[in-house]
Amino acid sequence: MSDPLLKIEKLTVALPSAGDRVNAVSDVSLTLDKGEILCIVGESGSGKSITASTVMGLLPSDQLKITGGSVTFDGIDLLALDENGMRKVRGARIGMIFQEPMTSLNPVMKIGRQIEEVMEAHGIAREKRQARAIELLQAVGLPEPEAIAERYPFRLSGGQRQRVMIAMALALEPDMLIADEPTTALDVTTQAQILKLIRDLQRERGMGVLFITHDFGVVADIADRVAVMQKGVVVEVGPASEVLVSPGHPYTKSLIDAVPGFREQASAGSTEAPVLKVSGLRKVYRTGGGLFAVPKEFVAVNDVSFSIARGETLGLVGESGSGKSTIGQCVMRINGIDGGKVEFNGSDIVNASGAALKAYRAQAQMVFQDPFASLNPRHKVGRSIMAGPLAHGVDTATARSRMEQLLKRVGLDASAADRYPHEFSGGQRQRIGIARALAVEPDLLVADEAVSALDVSVQAQVLDLLREIRDEFHLAMLFITHDLRVASQICDRVIVLHRGRIVEEGEVTNVFGDPQDSYTRNLLAAVPGQKWHRGEQQALPA
Amino acid sequence: MNASLRRFLTNPKAVVGLVILMLVVLAAIFAPVIFPRNPWQMASRPFLPPFQDAKFWLGTDMLGRDILAGLAYGAQISLIVGVASTVVAVVVGVLFGAMAGYYGGFVDDALMRVTEFFQTIPTFVFALLLVAILSPSVMSIIIAIGVVSWPPVARLVRSEFASLRSRDFVKAAVVLGQSNRQIIFSQILPNTMSPVIAMASLMVASAILTEAAISFLGLGDPNMMSWGYMVGAARTVIRQAWWMSFFPGIVILLVVLALNLVGEALNDVLNPRLARKGRQ
C-alpha cells in the first residue's frame, strides 16, 4: 500500500505555562489517505482545532510551541519547512476553511479579487485568473458568479460566504482540504447544503479532507473515518461505521450517549389553564431612518399566537431570523411590541408599568444563551442571585438563604456564592443563571438558547436540570432553540417559526414525526446524522 | 483588585511615571517651604545662566527671578488645572455618555448631536475664547479646559454603555425587576470604569499641555507662576537665554510623559485583553 497523504506522528504542542494542562495536544498520531474524509471530533478544549492549525502552519507561535512529533504531507516534512516553503504549500497543496464565514473574508476587498489572490500568490498567469474565479464560484453553487465576483463580502449571507471560502480553498485543486468546524456558525439547512457541497467536491476531485467538528451528527453524515479527541489526546480512531455504532472507548460512548436524538414517546402535556397567552403578536424593527432616508422596516414577528400552562414546556424553533428570540424578549418585556396582546394570568403585560410591571418581573424569568455574558463579571455569584429577591423587597437574610438553597439545588456548592463568574465553567455559569432566575420564585421561565453554547455532555446535564426544576417548581417554560433534537428532548409542544410566522405547531412527536408543512420537512431533513440516529435506535432493544 | 494593584506597581511604565509624578507633587506641595520668596520677585541678577550660582541652579530670567522656584510653583497650577478640569470633563462626559448609551433612541440622538458639535468646533480656539471672555483666572482655565475635553469621555462611555446594555447580564437585571438607577450604577457603570480611569490619566496630561499653551499665549492666571507663562516670557529672548524656555519645557514634557506612562500602565492592567493585543 502507498504512503498516506498526511501522516501525523506523535505530535505534541505545549500550552503556555500556568495552564491547568501542560500540552494542548499530546502524542497525537493520525493518518489521512487520498480520497478520504477523516473527522476529528471532540468537545471544546480537546485540541482538535490546534491539531488542524499545526498541519497548516498557522499556530500562533508566540503562545503555542510544537515540542515534538512530525507532520508529513505527501512525503514533505511540514514542520521542517521554513515560512516560505510552508507558504508554497498553503493554498496550493492544502486548502483550509474556517468556522466563522462572517469574519473570514476581507471586508474591503471584492470577492473575485480575494479568489484571484490565491492564484496570484502561486504564480497563475493574470489572464487566466478571472475566468477561473468565476468558474470556481459556479462550482460551489453560487448563483450569478460574475455578479458575485464584483461584490463585497458584506452583501453575502453566511452560507454564501462559506461557499466563497470553499471556492478559494479549492482554487488550485489542492490534494487536501482542512475544514475547521465549517458549518458550526450556520443554520441547519445551510449546514446540510455545505456538507453536501464538501462531500461532492471531495468525491469529484479525490481530495483528502481533514474535517474538524464537535457534532456527531455531522460526523455520521460525512466521515469515512473518525478520530475522537479528549483533552489533547486521541482516545479512539476507526472507521465511522464502527466508532459511531459500537464505540470502544468509554469517553466516546459517553459523548454519543449525550447526543440528543428525536424522542419517540408522545408527551402527556398539561391540562391546566394557560398562564401566558400571546395573541396576534407583531414586532417590527426599523433601521437606517434619517433626514433623507425612509427607515427600512423588518417584520421580525408577524401574527404569532400561543399559550403555555404551568407544568408545560413549549418550544419555539426556527433558524436565525425566524423571530424566535424576539418573541422571548417581547414576552419578557425587554422589547416593546407593534401589535397583538401578551397576557399573563389574564392581565395585560404589554402596557403594564409601575407596580404591575414589577409584579410581573417576579413571575416571569429568563435564562440566557451565552454563559459568559449573562453574569456581571464584577459581581460575586451570590450577589447576582440575590439581586432579584432584593429588588422585590425580600429581606437580606431570606434572600441569602434562598440563594444558598438554590445553589445547592442546581448542583453547586454554597461556597460558590463568594466567587466571581470567571472562576466557573460554562455549564456551571448556566446553572448559576438558572438559580438566579429561580430566586424570585417565578411561574414562567423563558429559556433562550439556554444550552446552545454548551458542549454536548454538559448540554445533556443542563437539559436534565431544566426538566427537573420545571416539574419541581411547577413552571410554565418557553424553550427557544434552533436545535430540533434538543427541542424534541425537552418540549411537550412545539411551534416552528419561519421568517416571523408560525408555519406549524403541535405536540412535539407529531410535528417532528409527521410534519405537514414543507418548511418543517426541509428543516427536519437537514438535521445531521439522521440515518445514524435511526440505525442506532434499531440497534437498541425494543 | 490586590492582584491588579500589584501588577500595576510592578509595571515598569507605571514605576517610571509614578516616580516622576511623585516628585512633581512634592515640589508643588513644598514649594513655599523650599522657596519662601515670592517667585515673581527678583532674586539675583537678570539673565544668570544655569549651573553657575549654587543658589540659583537653573539660572534666572530677564527680571532676575529664580527659574527653579518658578518651576516648583508652576507645578501647583499645572496639577490643579490638570486634575480639576479632568474631574469636570469626566463627570460631564460620564453623565452624557451613560444617558445616551443607556436610553438610546431620541435621548441618544440629541446628546450625541451636542457631543459631535463640541467635537467639531476647534477645541483650543474655543478654550482660548472662553478664557479671554471669562477673564483669565485658574477657575476660568479649569472651566474652559473642562468644557472642551468631555466629548471623548462621553463617546467612550456611550459606546461602552450601548454595548453592555445589550449584554445578557443587563437584560437579566431588567427582567429581575431592578430599577434603571440600580442597573446604570451597579450593573453597567462599574464595568465601564477601567477604560474611563485609563482615559482620565491621559486627559490630565493633555489638560496640562493645554494649560501650558494658554499661559504661553499670555492668558494664564496673572497671580500664579506657570510653566507655560515662563516659556512664553522667554520666547522673545530665546537668543540670549536658552535656559529660560528650555527648563520649563522639559518639565512639562516629563510630567505629561509620566501621566501618559501611568495611563498606559493602567490600560495594561485594567484592560488586559486590549493590552495583550498590543504586546503580541
Place this chain on the structure above:
Amino acid sequence: MSSPLRAVLSRLVKSVAVVLAIVLLNFLLIRLAPGDPASVMAGQAGAADQQFMDQLREQFGLDKSIYEQAWIYLKGIAQGDLGFSYRQNTAVWQLIAERLPATLLLTVSAFIFALIAGVVMGAIAAMNAGRSLDFIISVVSLVFYATPLFWIGLMSILLFSVYLGWLPAFGMMTVGAGYTGWDHVLDVARHLVLPATTLGLFYMAVYARMTRASMLEVRDMDFVRTARAKGLKSGPIVRRHILRNAILPIITLAGIQAGQLVGGAILTETVFGWPGIGRLAFDALLQRDYQVLLGVFLITSVMVVIFNIITDLIYRVVDPRMGASA
C-alpha cells in the same frame, strides 16, 4: 434618490446645522462676556469712543430683545459680515481673508507630513511588534505626544536657526529679497519647513500610535488568517489586508482632529511669526479684540466642518460597506 447622494445631502444639511449652531454660540459668547456688549465688541481696553459705542448699539440692536439681536447677528453673518475690528480699523472678514492662505499652506503641509510619517512609523512598529525597532518608535512617538508644541518650535529655532543657521526662523518669506517665480516658491518652502514640522510632529505621534494599535488589532482578525492560509506572501498580507483595514479608524480620527490642528496653528504661527489667522488671533487675544477672535473662531470652525465633509467622503470611497448601510 441614490444612497450615496442621499448620504452626501444629509451630511451637508448636518453641516449647515453645525455652522448655524456655531454662529449662535458666537452670539452667546459675546453676551457672556462681562460688561457692556458694545464695549466688549469695540475692544475691552476702550479703543472706541462714545460715538463708536452708540453706532454699535444701533447696528446690533442692543436695545432690542435678545431674539431680535440674534436675528440681526445671523443676518449679518449670512451677508459675510463678520464684524469690524475697531483696533485695526478694518473689516474682520478682510483681516481673515488676507491671512487665510498662509494658514492653509501651513496646516495642510503639516497634516500631510503628519499623516504620512505617522502611518509609516506606526506600520513599521506594528510589523516589528515586541522588537527593538518597535520600542524605539514607540518611545519617539510617546515623547512627541508629550511635548508642548510651542516648546518644540522654540527649540527647533534654537537648534536649526540660531546654532546651525540652516533654516529661517521667522515669517513666511525673506523680507525685502523680492524673489519671484521659483526663487519665491523655494524661499517660502524654506520658511515652511520648521513651522510645518513643529505643528506636524504631535499629530505624527498620534497617527503612529493609532496605526500601530489598529494594525495589531486587525492582525489578529480571521480574514488575515485566511490570507495566510491562501499562501500569500507577507508583503501583500500587510498591505492589502492588514493596513487596508487598519487605516479606516485613522481616517475617522483625522477628521475629528482637524479642529485641534487649527488650534495648534495659533501656537505655531505665534512662535514662528507666520502671517496667518493664528497669528492674527494671538494679536487679537493680547488686545482683547473680540470681534476678530470670534471671526477667527467662526472661520476655523467652518474649516473643520469642510474638512469633516472631505474625510467623510473619503471614508465612503475607502469603505465599501458605508454606501449600503445609509
